[in-house]
Every structure is written in C-alpha cells, then in structure tokens.
Amino acid sequence: MLQYIRTFIAVYQTLSFTDAAEKLFISQPSVSTHIKSLEQELKTELFIRGKKAIVQATEEADLFYPRAQKILLEWQQTQDFFRNSAEHNSLIVGASHFSALTILPKIIPEFSNLSVRMTFEMRNSSDLISKVSQGLFDFAFVEQPVLDSSLSVVPIAMDKLVLAGNGDYWLLREPGASTYEHLKRYFTQNELPQKSITITNTDMIIALLKQGFGKTIISKKLIDGTIPYTNLDSTFQRPVNLIYREPKSEFQQIILNIIQSLKFS
Numbered sequence: 001m002l003q004y005i006r007t008f009i010a011v012y013q014t015l016s017f018t019d020a021a022e023k024l025f026i027s028q029p030s031v032s033t034h035i036k037s038l039e040q041e042l043k044t045e046l047f048i049r050g051k052k053a054i055v056q057a058t059e060e061a062d063l064f065y066p067r068a069q070k071i072l073l074e075w076q077q078t079q080d081f082f083r084n085s086a087e088h089n090s091l092i093v094g095a096s097h098f099s100a101l102t103i104l105p106k107i108i109p110e111f112s113n114l115s116v117r118m119t120f121e122m123r124n125s126s127d128l129i130s131k132v133s134q135g136l137f138d139f140a141f142v143e144q145p146v147l148d149s150s151l152s153v154v155p156i157a158m159d160k161l162v163l164a165g166n167g168d169y170w171l172l173r174e175p176g177a178s179t180y181e182h183l184k185r186y187f188t189q190n191e192l193p194q195k196s197i198t199i200t201n202t203d204m205i206i207a208l209l210k211q212g213f214g215k216t217i218i219s220k221k222l223i224d225g226t227i228p229y230t231n232l233d234s235t236f237q238r239p240v241n242l243i244y245r246e247p248k249s250e251f252q253q254i255i256l257n258i259i260q261s262l263k264f265s
Contacts, residue, residue, distance in 0.1 A: 003034060004038040005038070007038075008046065008068055009065070011031065012065050015056070042064070044058075046060060093138065093139060094120075094141070095120065096128060096143055098143055098219050099240065101222060103156070108120070124176040124178070126175075126176035128140040128142050135245060139243060140244075141156070141241070141243075142241055143178040143241070144178045145239065152243065156241060158240070159221065160221075160236070161219060163215065163217055163231075163232055164215060164218050164223050165208075165209040165213075165214050165216060165229075166215055167213060167214050169213065170183075171199055171205045172193075172196050172197065173205075173216075179219075179238075185235075197214070206222060209223065
C-alpha cells in the first residue's frame with residue numbers, strides 16, 4: 001500500500017503517468033496498476049485520464065494528497081525511530097588477532113547477559129584504530145602505540161614477543177598488523193629474509209608452526225610447548241591497549257567493568 005501511495009504522490013505532482021514512472025524508476029503500466037488499486041481501495045476516482053496522456057487530479061485527489069504525504073512522513077519517522085533504537089542498543093567491539101584469542105574469551109561470557117546486542121570483529125591493529133576513530137566501533141583492543149589524540153587509551157598489559165619456529169621460510173603478517181613492525185625492526189637488526197610468505201591470519205601461522213614449517217615473531221602467550229622458540233630482548237614487547245572515543249553514555253559503565261575485569265600478569 002505504501003508503494004501505491006508513493007505512486008499517487010508522484011502522479012499528483014507531475015500530472016503524468018509517464019513522468020511518474022520515470023521518477024519512480026518503474027514502468028508506466030505499473031503506475032497505472034498502482035493508481036487503479038489505490039482507487040479501488042479508497043472507492044473513489046483520483047485522476048481523470050484524458051487524451052494524449054493528459055492527467056487531471058480530481059477533488060478527491062486534492063483532499064487525499066496532504067493525507068498521503070502525512071502517511072509517508074509518519075512511516076519514515078517510525079522507521080527512523082526503530083532504526084535509531086536498534087543502533088542505540090548495539091555495541092561493536094573490535095579486537096586484533098592476539099586480543100581475539102586472549103582477551104575476548106575472558107570478556108564475552110561475562111558480558112553476554114547485557115541488554116545490548118554485541119558484535120565482535122577481528123582486524124589488524126591499524127585498521128581498528130581507524131575504525132574506532134571514525135566512530136564505527138565503540139571500542140577495541142590493539143597491540144601498538146596509539147597516536148590519535150581523539151582516542152582514550154587504557155593500558156591493559158605488556159605482551160612479550162618471541163622468535164618461534166625454525167626453517168628457511170619467514171611467516172610474515174600484513175602491513176598494519178602489530179607484529180609486522182616488529183618483524184621489520186628485527187630484519188634491520190639482522191638480515192632480510194630470503195624466503196617469506198605473508199599470512200593475514202594468526203591461527204594459520206600457529207598451525208604452520210605446529211607442523212614445523214617456518215618461523216616468525218609472535219606472542220609467547222599464543223604458542224604451546226610443541227613450538228620451539230627463542231627469547232628476544234626487552235624491546236620486543238608491545239602494549240595491549242583498550243581504546244575508545246567518546247563512549248555512548250550507556251556504555252561507559254560497560255567499558256569500566258571490562259577494564260576492572262581484565263587482570264593480565
């Protein structure tokens with residue numbers, strides 16, 4: 001019925017079925033069908049079809065036109081209300097690969113009973129900083145220094161990196177990932193890799209390391225006793241930060257609770 005009303009408004013404004021069809025991006029026969037169906041529903045004639053596609057609005061159409069506009073306006077306002085209500089009660093949380101494997105398992109069960117819809121997305125640290133800065137994520141966990149002054153940064157822990165695995169191939173992360181910068185620094189201090197593969201997923205890297213293929217710089221927290229590793233100096237550590245912009249008022253307490261609940265050694 002709303003489509004019929006939109007068609008009526010277009011015909012009333014243009015006094016042409018052809019122009020209304022172009023305006024609505026539908027066919028002219030569809031316009032005729034919509035108007036005929038609306039006239040049957042209202043049990044009145046809205047337009048007088050003349051020769052050479054001339055259309056004349058009836059008195060009933062003049063009376064219905066402001067009512068039709070009001071119906072569409074109220075429908076739009078209703079849609080906006082429920083859309084804003086849904087957005088108001090949704091929380092989008094971002095996490096790097098490391099944080100997704102170590103932090104999110106700690107907070108998801110604790111906050112799963114909140115009366116908000118929570119969405120968790122995994123991305124690299126640089127992308128997360130950008131998303132939070134743009135207001136696309138409510139908050140995120142990243143493992144690199146945050147230089148954006150518009151963001152609040154809460155240090156959670158320091159993560160120790162090690163040289164894990166062995167073999168000729170280096171398993172590299174993509175630019176923007178926290179360990180990518182540490183790998184670059186390691187290569188400037190040592191030698192450039194002769195053989196390397198870029199892999200954008202930490203789980204896949206860990207699976208290869210467990211198979212004895214390749215080596216990389218990775219968090220010590222992510223490897224088990226089956227993967228050999230070598231400790232690196234103290235400069236190969238990275239901060240684990242909770243970042244957020246100006247949080248929605250209803251989410252401020254949630255963020256505070258998360259900060260209090262995260263007690264990393």
